[in-house]
Amino acid sequence: xARNLRSSSHLSPTSFTMFRPISSLFSLLxxxxxxxxxxxxxxxxxTERTIxxxxxxxxxxxxxxxVMTIFKAAGAPIKWEVVNVNAETGVSDDVIKxxxxxxxxxxxxxxxxxxxxxxxxxxxxxxxxxxxxNVRPCLSIPGFKTRYxxxxxxxxxxxxxxxxxxxxxxxxxxxxxxxxxITYEASKRVAQYAFQYAVDNNRKKVTxxxxxxxxxxxxxxxxxxxxxxxxxxxxxxxxxxxxDNTCMQLTLNPAKIDVMVLPNLYGDIVSDLCAGxxxxxxxxxSGNIGFxxxxxxxxxxxxxxxxxxxxKANPTALLLSAIMMLRHLGHHDIAGRIxxxxxxxxxxxxxxxxxxxGKSSTTDFTNEICRKLKQ
Amino acid sequence: KTLSPxxxxxxxxxxxxxxxxxxxxQMIRSLCASSTPLFRSSLSVPxxxxxxxxxxxxxKKRVxxxxxxxxxxxxxxxVLGVFGAAxxxxxxxxxxxxxxxxxxxxxxxxQDVLTSIIRNKVALKGPFYTSSGxxxxxxxxxxxxxxDMYAHVIPAKHxxxxxxRHSDxxxxxxxxxxxxxxxxxxLEQELxxxxxxxxxxxxxxxxTRIAKYAFEYAKNEGRKTVTxxxxxxxxxxxxxxxxxxxxxxxxxxxxxTFNDMIIDNCCMQLVMKPQQFDVMVTPNxxxxxxxxxxxxxxxxxxxxxxxxxxxxxxxxxxxxxxVAADIAGHNKANPVGILxxxxxxxxxxxxxxxxxxxEDAVHHxxxxxxxxxxxxxxxxxxxxxQAVIDRVNATKSS
Numbered sequence: 001x002a003r004n005l006r007s008s009s010h011l012s013p014t015s016f017t018m019f020r021p022i023s024s025l026f027s028l029l030x031x032x033x034x035x036x037x038x039x040x041x042x043x044x045x046x047t048e049r050t051i052x053x054x055x056x057x058x059x060x061x062x063x064x065x066x067v068m069t070i071f072k073a074a075g076a077p078i079k080w081e082v083v084n085v086n087a088e089t090g091v092s093d094d095v096i097k098x099x100x101x102x103x104x105x106x107x108x109x110x111x112x113x114x115x116x117x118x119x120x121x122x123x124x125x126x127x128x129x130x131x132x133x134n135v136r137p138c139l140s141i142p143g144f145k146t147r148y149x150x151x152x153x154x155x156x157x158x159x160x161x162x163x164x165x166x167x168x169x170x171x172x173x174x175x176x177x178x179x180x181x182i183t184y185e186a187s188k189r190v191a192q193y194a195f196q197y198a199v200d201n202n203r204k205k206v207t208x209x210x211x212x213x214x215x216x217x218x219x220x221x222x223x224x225x226x227x228x229x230x231x232x233x234x235x236x237x238x239x240x241x242x243x244d245n246t247c248m249q250l251t252l253n254p255a256k257i258d259v260m261v262l263p264n265l266y267g268d269i270v271s272d273l274c275a276g277x278x279x280x281x282x283x284x285x286s287g288n289i290g291f292x293x294x295x296x297x298x299x300x301x302x303x304x305x306x307x308x309x310x311x312k313a314n315p316t317a318l319l320l321s322a323i324m325m326l327r328h329l330g331h332h333d334i335a336g337r338i339x340x341x342x343x344x345x346x347x348x349x350x351x352x353x354x355x356x357x358g359k360s361s362t363t364d365f366t367n368e369i370c371r372k373l374k375q
Numbered sequence: 376k377t378l379s380p381x382x383x384x385x386x387x388x389x390x391x392x393x394x395x396x397x398x399x400x401q402m403i404r405s406l407c408a409s410s411t412p413l414f415r416s417s418l419s420v421p422x423x424x425x426x427x428x429x430x431x432x433x434x435k436k437r438v439x440x441x442x443x444x445x446x447x448x449x450x451x452x453x454v455l456g457v458f459g460a461a462x463x464x465x466x467x468x469x470x471x472x473x474x475x476x477x478x479x480x481x482x483x484x485x486q487d488v489l490t491s492i493i494r495n496k497v498a499l500k501g502p503f504y505t506s507s508g509x510x511x512x513x514x515x516x517x518x519x520x521x522x523d524m525y526a527h528v529i530p531a532k533h534x535x536x537x538x539x540r541h542s543d544x545x546x547x548x549x550x551x552x553x554x555x556x557x558x559x560x561x562l563e564q565e566l567x568x569x570x571x572x573x574x575x576x577x578x579x580x581x582x583t584r585i586a587k588y589a590f591e592y593a594k595n596e597g598r599k600t601v602t603x604x605x606x607x608x609x610x611x612x613x614x615x616x617x618x619x620x621x622x623x624x625x626x627x628x629x630x631x632t633f634n635d636m637i638i639d640n641c642c643m644q645l646v647m648k649p650q651q652f653d654v655m656v657t658p659n660x661x662x663x664x665x666x667x668x669x670x671x672x673x674x675x676x677x678x679x680x681x682x683x684x685x686x687x688x689x690x691x692x693x694x695x696x697x698v699a700a701d702i703a704g705h706n707k708a709n710p711v712g713i714l715x716x717x718x719x720x721x722x723x724x725x726x727x728x729x730x731x732x733x734e735d736a737v738h739h740x741x742x743x744x745x746x747x748x749x750x751x752x753x754x755x756x757x758x759x760x761q762a763v764i765d766r767v768n769a770t771k772s773s
Contacts, residue, residue: 147540147646163575168612174579178613180558184569211660212507214516217563218573220507244667248695251646251671265606269639269664276643 048077049329052098054085056108058303059313064108066315066366067322073370074341076326076334085110091124099129099294104329106322107298111305126159131288131296132186133193134159134267137324138274138284143347144356148277150255155274156197157267158190158222159288164264182218182263187225193289194261195233205237205258206230209246209266222263247273275300282355283346285320287328295328297321307354311361314353316342341372435466436724439491439498444474445698446708447501453710453760454499454717457736460764461771463721463729468495472503478510484517492522496688497724499717502696515696516561519554523686525581526588527552529666529679529694530719534711536741537674537750544650546672551592551654552662553585554683557613559659577613577658582620588684589621589656590628600653601625603635604661617658642668670695675749677709680716682723691720706755709747711737714763736766 055064064082071078081102083095099105110121125131134157140149167179191208198206208226212219223240230238241249243266250257250270254277262270275284281301288296299317307313319342326335345351351368352358360368442448458465468491475483492498505513518524529550533542562574586603593601603621605614618635625633636644638661644651645668657665670679679694693712702708714737721730740762746752747759754762 164609166609168610170612176577176612176616178575178577178610180573180575182571182573210507213505213511214513214559214561215563215573216507216509216511216561217565218571220509221569221571223507244663244695245697247642247664248667248671248676248697251668252675269642272639273642273646273668276646280643280647 048079049104050079050081050102051325052095052102052105053080053082054095054105054107054110055082056299056303057086057111058109058305058308060108060110060303062309062311062313062362063299063315063318064106066362067106067318069366070319070338070369070373071322073373074334074338076331076338078326085121085125091121091128096128099296103292103294104325105296106318106325107296108318109299109301109303111303125296126288129288129290129294129296130160131290131294132158132160133190133289134271135197135287135289135324136271136274136284136300138271138278140278141283141343141346143343143349144279144283146277146279148254151274151277153250153254153257153274154197154201154203154259155267155271156190156194156259156261157271158186158261158263159267160264161186162264164268180215180218180265182221184221184225187222187263188229191226191229191261192232194259195229195236198236198259199233203236203259205239206233207246207257207260208238208240209243209260209262209270210240211243211266213242219263226261243270246270250274250277280355281317282314283316283320285317285324287321287324295325297325297328311363312354313362314355315362315366316346316356337373338369341369345369345372435464436497436726437466437468437495438720438724439488439495440467440469441472441488441498441500442469443472443501443692443698444504445502445700445703447503447698449704449706449708449756450693450710450713451499451501453756454713456760457714457733457763457767458717460767461729461732463726465721465724465726472514474504475511475514480510480512482517482521483512483514484521489518489521492688492690497720498688498690499720500690500692501713502692502698504698504700512561516559518690519683519685522688522690523555524683524688524690525553525555525685526585527554527662527666527681527683528592529669529681531666531669531673531679531694533673534678534741535738536744537678537746539672539674541649541672546649546669548649548652548669548672549592549596549598549654550662550666550669551585551589551656552666553581553656553658554662554685555659556581557659575610575613577616579616579620582617582658583624586621586624586656589654590624590631593631593654594628598631598654600632600634601628602641602652602655603633604638604641604655604657604665605635606638606661608637614658621656638664641665645669645672667695675709677712677747677749678715679712680719682716682719689720689723691716691723706757707748708756709749710756710760710763711741711747732767732770733763736763736770739766 053064055061068080081098083098085091085095135154137154138151140151161181161183163180165179165181168176170176194206208223210219210223212223250273260270275281278284284300286298286300288298299321301317304313323335323339345368346356351360351364353360353362353365440451442451470488470491472484472488503514505511505515532547533545556576556578558575560574560576563571565571589601603618605618607614607618649672655665670676673679676695676697681692681694683690693716699708714733718730718734740759744752745754745759745762747754747756
C-alpha cells in the first residue's frame with residue numbers, strides 16, 4: 001500500500017519525499033530515537049551539506065564550538081555557515097538569506113531582552129520561516145537517574161497561533177483581554193505532521209490534547225481537525241485527552257503516553273513538563289519544522305549568562321538537536337554513532353558537566369565523546 | 376481568642392435590626408475589626424468576613440449536599456457512612472443537579488440549589504461532568520459564577536503510606552486558583568469558517584482579590600512564600616496585569632516572601648524540585664494544570680481535598696475534580712480525597728474535634744496499607760470506607 005506522498009495536500013517533513021519507499025519497508029528501518037525521518041533508502045554521505053549555524057548568546061558560542069568539534073571527529077559531511085543573531089542586529093538579512101539557501105539550521109540559545117517591547121528573537125525566526133510545528137522528543141537517558149526512567153514521549157506543538165497570537169488590548173482601564181485564535185489550516189498542518197511523524201518513526205499512538213469542554217469552539221475545532229486527519233492514518237492509534245488529565249498522567253505514569261499533538265499554549269507547558277521528567281532543558285532537543293522542508297533545530301535552554309565563557313556549559317541539548325538534524329538529513333549511521341557516544345558518556349557519569357552533577361569542563365566532555373567516536 | 380460554644384457564621388444578607396442578638400461590646404468590636412478568619416487549624420479555609428450581625432446556636436448544622444456525576448454518588452456515600460459512624464451533628468440537604476440535556480443553553484442549576492447553598496453557607500459536592508462539544512455548558516463554572524466563589528483552594532500534602540516518586544520530598548503545596556474568569560469566559564466566536572477566536576479576560580479587581588485571598592491565607596496558615604504563576608512574557612497585558620496586582624498586594628504583607636514563575640518553568644520545577652513551592656496563586660487555566668500536577672505528585676486525583684470559596688460561602692469538593700466515568704459504579708473510586716475534603720468542611724463549620732477524628736482515622740487506615748487500586752492497593756471503596764468507620768468506632772469507644 002503505497003502512499004502518494006507527492007500530492008500537494010501533504011506537507012512532508014523530509015527533504016527527500018520523492019525517494020520514499022512503500023510502507024511495507026518501514027518495518028525494516030531502524031527505530032529512531034530523536035529522529036525526524038526514517039524513510040530513506042539512499043545514502044548521501046558523500047555529498048557535503050551546508051548548514052546554517054546560529055551560535056546565539058551566553059553559552060551559545062561555546063556549545064556550538066563543541067558540536068562542530070564532535071561532528072568533525074565523527075566525519076559528518078556538514079559544512080557550517082555561522083551567522084549571528086543578537087539583540088542589536090535582530091534577524092538580519094544575511095541570516096534570512098542563509099537559512100533560505102540552506103533550508104536547515106542549528107540554533108543556540110538566544111536571549112530575549114525582557115520588557116524592551118520588541119518581539120523576541122525566537123518568535124521573529126519562527127515568523128520569518130513559518131515554522132509551524134515544534135517537535136520535542138523526550139526520552140529518559142539510560143544511566144542518568146531522574147525520578148522517572150521510562151519516559152518516551154514526543155510533543156508536537158502548533159507553533160504559530162493559539163494563545164500566542166499576541167493580540168491583546170485593554171478595552172477599559174482595569175480590564176485586559178487577550179485573543180486566542182485557532183484555525184482549521186494550522187490545526188490540519190500540525191496534525192498531519194504529527195501523524196506522519198508517528199508513521200516515519202514507528203510510533204504507535206497519537207494523542208490530541210485539548211480543553212474542549214470549556215473552550216468548546218476553539219479547542220473543539222482543533223479536536224475536530226485532528227479527528228479528520230486521524231482517519232487518513234488508520235495504522236496509528238488516535239486518542240484524545242484533556243490537558244489537565246494529560247498533565248496528571250504525565251506526572252503519574254508517563255510511559256503510557258506516546259506522541260502528543262497540541263495547540264500552542266498547552267504544547268509549551270506540556271513540553272516543558274516532559275523536559276522536567278527527563279532531567280531538564282539541558283538534555284532536551286527540539287526541532288522547528290516549516291514549509292518547503294525548512295527546519296531549524298535548537299537548544300531550548302537559556303543563555304546561562306552566569307557561566308558563559310567559563311568552559312562549564314553542557315552542550316548535550318544542542319548536540320541532541322544536531323543529531324535530530326542529522327536524521328532529518330538522512331545521515332542515520334553517523335547520527336547513531338554520535339548519539340551512542342554522547343549517551344554512554346552521560347550514562348557512565350564520570351566525565352559530565354556541573355549541571356548533571358559532575359565536575360568536568362565543556363572541553364573534557366567534548367573530548368571524551370570524540371575519543372569514543374574515534375574508537 | 377476563645378470562642379463560645381455558639382457557632383459564628385457569616386451572613387450573606389444582614390438581618391433586620393430586631394433579630395440581632397446583643398453581645399458584649401468588646402467582643403463585637405474585636406470580631407468586626409479583624410478581617411481574619413475565626414477558625415484555626417492546619418487545613419482550615421478562612422472566609423474573609425467584614426461584619427457579624429447574627430449568631431446562631433445550632434445543634435445540627437445544615438449542609439447542602441450535591442452528589443454529582445460519575446464517582447460522585449459513591450464518594451458521597453462514603454462520607455455519609457463515616458459521618459454517621461462518628462455521629463457528626465450535620466444535617467444534610469441533598470440536591471441533585473443533573474447533566475444538561477444535549478443542545479441546551481441557559482441556566483443549568485436550578486434556583487433551589489443556589490438558594491439552599493446561600494442559606495446554609497456551606498456545601499459539599501461531587502464532580503460534575505462537562506462534555507466537549509458546543510451547547511453543553513459547564514455546571515461547575517455556572518455554580519462558581521452564580522455564587523461568586525472566586526477562590527479555589529487545593530491544599531495538597533504528602534500522605535504517609537502512599538508511595539509516590541516524590542515521597543521523600545514531603546510535598547506540601549497549596550494552590551489558590553482564580554475561579555471565575557481568565558480563559559474560562561466562554562466568549563468564543565467563529566470569525567470566518569475555519570477561524571475561531573476565544574477571549575481571555577483578566578480584570579484588576581479579580582486579580583487583586585485573589586491575590587489578597589492568597590496572602591491572607593498564607594498569613595493565617597503560617598505559610599512563608601507565595602508564588603504567582605503566569606505567562607507574562609508572552610501575554611504581557613493579561614498575565615502582566617495579574618502579576619502587577621499580585622506584586623501590589625505583596626507590598627502589604629512584608630513578612631511573606633513573594634516570587635513569581637512562568638507556567639512552563641513552573642511545571643518543570645514541580646516535577647523536578649517540588650519542595651521549593653509553598654502557596655501558589657494562579658489564574659484559572661494555569662491553576663487547573665498546576666492542581667493536576669500537584670495532585671499527581673502526592674499520589675493521584677483521588678487524594679487531594681479542595682474548596683471553592685467566596686461571597687461568604689464555601690462549597691467543598693475534591694481537589695482534582697476527575698469524574699472518572701470509567702470506574703463509576705464499580706466500587707473502585709478512592710474516597711480519601713472526599714473524606715479529607717469533608718474534614719476541611721468540618722473545620723470550617725467549627726467542628727474541629729470531629730475533623731481530627733476522621734482525618735486521623737483515614738491516615739491510620741492508609742498506614743495499615745488498606746488502599747484502593749489507583750494507589751497500588753486492592754481494597755474497594757466500600758472496604759476502605761468500612762475500615763475508616765471501624766477505626767472511628769474504635770477511637771470513640773476508647
